[in-house]
Amino acid sequence: MSRLGFAFDLDGTLYLDDSPIPGAAEAVRWARDHGAAIRFLTNNPRKSREAYAAKLTAVGIAAESAEVITSTAAMLCYLREIEAQASRLFVVGERILEQELRDAGMTLTERDDADVVIVSFDTTLTYAKLLTAHRALRKGARFFATNPDAYCPTADGGLPDAGALVAALETSTGRSVELVAGKPSPLLARLLLRELDAPPARCVMVGDRAETDVRFGRRAGMVTVLVRTGATGNAPLPPELEPDYRLDSVADLPLALHPRLVESGSPCSGTSK
Numbered sequence: 053m054s055r056l057g058f059a060f061d062l063d064g065t066l067y068l069d070d071s072p073i074p075g076a077a078e079a080v081r082w083a084r085d086h087g088a089a090i091r092f093l094t095n096n097p098r099k100s101r102e103a104y105a106a107k108l109t110a111v112g113i114a115a116e117s118a119e120v121i122t123s124t125a126a127m128l129c130y131l132r133e134i135e136a137q138a139s140r141l142f143v144v145g146e147r148i149l150e151q152e153l154r155d156a157g158m159t160l161t162e163r164d165d166a167d168v169v170i171v172s173f174d175t176t177l178t179y180a181k182l183l184t185a186h187r188a189l190r191k192g193a194r195f196f197a198t199n200p201d202a203y204c205p206t207a208d209g210g211l212p213d214a215g216a217l218v219a220a221l222e223t224s225t226g227r228s229v230e231l232v233a234g235k236p237s238p239l240l241a242r243l244l245l246r247e248l249d250a251p252p253a254r255c256v257m258v259g260d261r262a263e264t265d266v267r268f269g270r271r272a273g274m275v276t277v278l279v280r281t282g283a284t285g286n287a288p289l290p291p292e293l294e295p296d297y298r299l300d301s302v303a304d305l306p307l308a309l310h311p312r313l314v315e316s317g318s319p320c321s322g323t324s325k
Contacts, residue, residue: 056088057248059274061235061259062104063096064205064282065302071207072111073281075303078114082306090119093257095199095214095234095264097124097149097172105258113200121244123234124149125200127170128156130196130231135169142193144185144217145172148274149198151196164188171229172198173214182220187265189225199234201264205282236268245272256309258302260284262293269295277305 058080061065066076083090092115094106099107099252100119108115129155131137141159143150149172150160164187169183197218203210218229234240248255252273259265260282269276270292278295279302280286297308 057250057255064260126240127233139167142166236262241272
C-alpha cells in the first residue's frame with residue numbers, strides 16, 4: 053500500500069499568533085504515528101522555513117525546516133522555470149522575502165524600471181513602495197504575487213494580506229495578476245506532491261480557508277479537511293468549495309479519519325461535515 057501524506061496549513065489551523073490550537077500537536081503526532089509524510093504549508097512568506105519550524109516546535113509541534121513549504125518556495129520554482137535570474141525584480145514585501153530571492157540569485161531593484169513586480173504580505177508597506185509597483189506595472193512589468201489571501205488570521209481580527217495589495221494594484225493599473233504562487237496554485241501542488249511522494253488520493257490537505265486550502269486540495273485530487281478555527285469559520289460554502297471533512301478543530305482529525313484509515317487504508321471513504 054502506498055504511503056500517506058498530510059499537509060497542514062499554519063495560521064488559523066495549527067496556531068493563532070503565538071498560541072497553538074488546542075490538540076494540534078496531538079493531531080500532527082497521530083499523523084506521524086500512522087507513517088504519514090508531513091509537510092507544513094503556508095502562504096505567509098514573512099518567515100523562513102527555519103523560522104517556521106522553530107515556531108512550530110516552540111508551540112509544541114515538532115517540525116524540521118525541510119518539512120516546511122512556503123509560497124516563497126513556489127515563487128522561486130516559477131522564477132527559475134522562466135529563467136528570471138536575468139530579470140530585475142521589484143518586491144512589495146518584507147526583508148525576508150527579498151533576502152530569499154537574493155540568496156537564490158535573483159536581481160532586485162528599487163526602481164520602477166523592473167521587469168517583474170512581486171506582491172506579497174507586507175507589514176512594512178509604504179505609499180512610495182506601492183507607487184513604484186504601480187508605475188512599473190503601467191510600464192509593462194510582469195505581475196506576480198506570492199499568495200492571494202485577503203487577510204491573515206490573528207486572534208484580534210486579522211491583518212491585511214497580499215490579496216488586498218494585489219487588489220489595490222489591479223484597480224490602479226487596470227491589470228490582472230498573472231501568477232499567484234501559493235495556494236491554490238497548481239505550481240505549489242506539484243511541489244508539495246513531489247515532496248510527499250504519495251498519490252494525491254492518499255494525501256490530506258488540512259486548512260482553515262476554503263478559497264485557498266480547500267480549493268488547492270480539491271484541484272490537486274487530495275482529501276480536504278476544513279477547520280473552523282481560522283478564516284472561514286462557519287460560513288456557508290458553494291459546492292465547489294465543500295471539503296470532504298469540516299471539523300471544529302484540527303484536534304478532531306484523528307477521530308474523523310482514524311476509522312477510515314483502519315477500515316480501508318484510505319482517508320477518502322466517508323465524510324464528516
